[in-house]
Every structure is written in structure tokens, then in C-alpha cells.
Amino acid sequence: MLAIVGGTGLYELPGLDIVERIAGDTPFGRASGDVLRGRLHDRELLFLARHGTGHRLLPHEVNYRANVFALKRAGATMLLGFSAVGSLALEVAPGTLAMPEQYVDWTRGRREQSFFGGGVAAHVSTARPVSAAMVGAVQGAAERTGTSLTRGLTYACVEGPRLGTQAESHLLRQLGCHLVGMTNVPEAFLAREAQMAYATVGLVTDYDSWLDDPAQHVSVGAIFQRYGQTLSMARRVLDELLRMPPPEPEAESRQALTSAMLTSDEALCADQKAWLSVLRA
Template sequence: MLAIIGGTGLYDLPGLQVTERLSGDTPFGAPSGDIVRGRLHAHELLFIARHGAGHRLLPHEVNYRANVFALKRAGATRLLGFSAVGSLALEVAPGALAMPEQYVDWTRGSRERTFFGGGVAAHVSTARPVSAGLVAAVQAAAQRAGTAVARGLTYACVEGPRLGTQAESHLLRQLGCHLVGMTNVPEVFLAREAQLAYATVGLVTDYDCWLEDPAQHVSVGAIFERYGQTLATARRVLDELLRAPLPEPEAESRQALASALLTPDAALDEAQRAWLSVLRA
């Protein structure tokens, strides 16, 4: 089943025939809000708004573990996120849709970034953290919708909530990053730990602040002005995606824990076995 994580401005899915709302905590705390289950075209879907109703959670306040765990517990096998991003590459212009396939974690370590620890040891490979099949499916849907999606990009995740300095913007460019945002880490890595095929659609709102022209520098006003226009395009692409069969998740996603767990089952307590069984499913 496909789960959608809606970012800024994407707080619901128009046309979704809601069949159930799932609430309640997880072993990792409370998610951002209810999980909505429903049908759109031929697909059963799950949906959660990353920042909660009314956009009340800043990026560092989102309980990414609870969101991913709740979606996996509800039956997700694939996870497609949507988020606003800044561009660090001239060819990825504001207004475009862009799908990263690599990540650089530039957060400060204050976010809970793994399900493991506390007596459960695992080291999951994230060499290729994104589902190439899901990216290709979104790219094909975009072409059918008459637009394009830039792919093969590297996303730098910064802590926020402040917008970055020009020196930071230049540094991330030197690291080979094409996009910058505040929300995809640890989401992408938790999805791999939960054995979910993950991809994200970035809605490019600005050139961050690496260009010399101050008029091109990121601001909240500019983000929301352009984001609304780009969001309409992203919704069309999502609608087109859901009119076709979805690719099967890759084995490297769905079997990520097969050789990653170090702690034997006999050393786990009942609560650990319970939440680990959800990730392993």
C-alpha cells in the first residue's frame, strides 16, 4: 500500500474516499496527526500531514519515528513524501519538481533518527536510500501530466527552522548538493529501517541564497507564493500516478533488516519484539 506524507500546503488529498481515520500513539510517541485511510482511483492509500493540522510543527518538532511507524503499522509498503525545497543548482529552477536520490545529513543531532538502540542493535544500509522504481513511476506520471521532474539529485537536510546563510548555501553546493530542505532526514532513513520503499517529490520554491542577487534569496513570503503554484502541478502528477499500477518495492527496501539486526530475538523483551515485528512485516 502507498502512504503519502504531505508537506507544506498538502494537508489533505482531494478526491480521497476516506474509509477510516487511525489515531493513537506508537511505541515512539504520537504522530503528527491522524492517519487517513481511503481510496483514490484504483488505489488504497494512507495519508498523514507531516506538520500536523494547521502546520503547527516545525521541522525539528516533527516526530518522524512515530509518523513512519504509524504508517507501517497501518499497512504501508511504499512511502511518497512531498516537501518544499530550495535549489542549489541553476538548472533546477524555482517552480520545478525535483526528486532527490541521495542525501547529506546536515542536521545537528537533536532529532530522533533511528528506531534502534536501547537494547536493540541494527545497522541498516542506506547506500541507495531511495526507491528508483517509485522515482521512475513519478517521472512517468509527470510526463503524462505534461510536466517534468528533475531526478538524480542530492538533497542536503539542514536543521532549521531558520533559513540558511549564504556561506552555508555555498558550502552545501561545494559538497555536491543540488537541493536543500529541512524535513527529509531522518524520514528517508527511518523508512529504510521500516522496510518501506521511499521517495520524495521536492517542490522547488527558490534558489536558497547562494546567488548574489538579493531578490533571488529565499524568504517565507516567496516560498508560499511559488509553492502554491507548484503544488497544483504536484497534485496533477500525483493524480496521474494513481491512475496506473505502482511498481513493486525493491528487495533492498523490503528486506533491509534481513542482515542488519545484530541483537538475537532471545535477548529482546516483549515490547521490543512487538514493535520490531511491525518493522519486519
């Protein structure tokens, strides 16, 4: 089942026929809100607003573990996120859509990064953290709707909530990053630990702060103005995506824990076995 994680401005899914609201309480704390299960274009899916209703949570306040766990427990095998991103490349223009396929974690380890620890040891491969099948499906939907979308990009995730300095923007460019945002890490890596195929649609709002022209530098006002204009494009692509058969998640996503676990089941307590069984499903 596909789960949609709505970012800035996407706090609900228009047209979703909600059949169940699933409480977001998990062994890892409370999710950003209830998980909505419903149908759209005769397709069952899940929805969760990453920042909560009314955008209550800043990126560093989001409980990413609880969000991913709640979606997996509700039956998700694929997770498609939407989020605002800044462009670090001239050819990735504001007002377009962009899909990263690699990540650089610049959050400095201040967020809860993993489900594992506390007596449960595992090392999950994230060499290819994004589902190429999901990116391909979204790209196809974009092409059918005449929407500009760039794929194959690298996303740098920064801690926030402040907007970055010009020096930081230049540094991220030197690292080979094309996009910068505040929310996809650890979300992408937790999805892999939960054996879900992951991809994200970035709504490009600005050129961050690396250009010499101060008028091009990122600001909250510019983000929301551009995001509102681009959100209609993203919704059109999502609408088209949901009209088609879902892609098949790759085995490297759905079997990520097969060779990653170091702790034997015999060494786990009942609570650990319970939450691990959700990730393994």
C-alpha cells in the same frame, strides 16, 4: 500499500474517500496526526500530514519515528513524501519538481535518527536510500502530464527552522548538493529501517541564498507564493500516478533488516519484539 506524506500546503488529499482514521499513538510517541486510510481512483492508500493539521509543527518538532511507524503499522510498504525545497543548482529552477536520490544529513544529529538503540542493535544500509522504482513511476506520471521534473539529485537536510546563511548555501553546493530542505532526514532513513520503499517529490520554491542577487534569496513569503503555484503541478502528477498500477518495491527496501540485526530475538523483551515485528512486516 502506498502512503503519502503531505508537506507544506498539502494537509489533505482532495478526492480521498476516507474509510478509517487511525490514531497516531505509537511506542515512539504520537504522530503528527491521525493516519487516514481511504481510496482514490479505486486504489487504497494512506495519508498523513507531516506538519499536522494547520501546519502546527516545525521541521525539528516533527516526530518522524512516530510518523513512519504509524504508517507502517497501518500497512504501508511504500512512502512517497512531498516537501518544499530550495535549489542549489541553476538548472533546477524554482517552479519545477525535483526528486532527490541521495541525501546529506546536515541536521547535526539533534533529531531522533533511528528506531534502534536501548538494547536493540541494528545497522541498516542506506547506500541507496531512495527507491528507483518509485522515482521512475513518478517520472513517468510527470512525463504523461507534461510536467517538468528533474531526478538524480542530492538533497541536503538542514536543521532549521531558520533559513540558511549565504555561506552555508555555498558550502552545501561545494558538497555536491542540488537541493536543500528541512524534513527528509531522518524520514528517508527511518523508512528504510521500517522496510518501506521511499521517495520524495520536492517542490522547488527558490534558489536558497547562494546567488549574488538578494532578490533571489529565500524568504517565507516567496516560499509560500511559489509553493502554491507548484502544488497544483504536484497534485496533477500524483493524480496520474494513482491511476497506474503501483511500482514493485525493491528487495533492498523490503528486506533491509534481513542482515542488519545484531541483537537476537531471544534477548528482546515483549515490547521490543512487538514494535520490531511491525518494522519487519
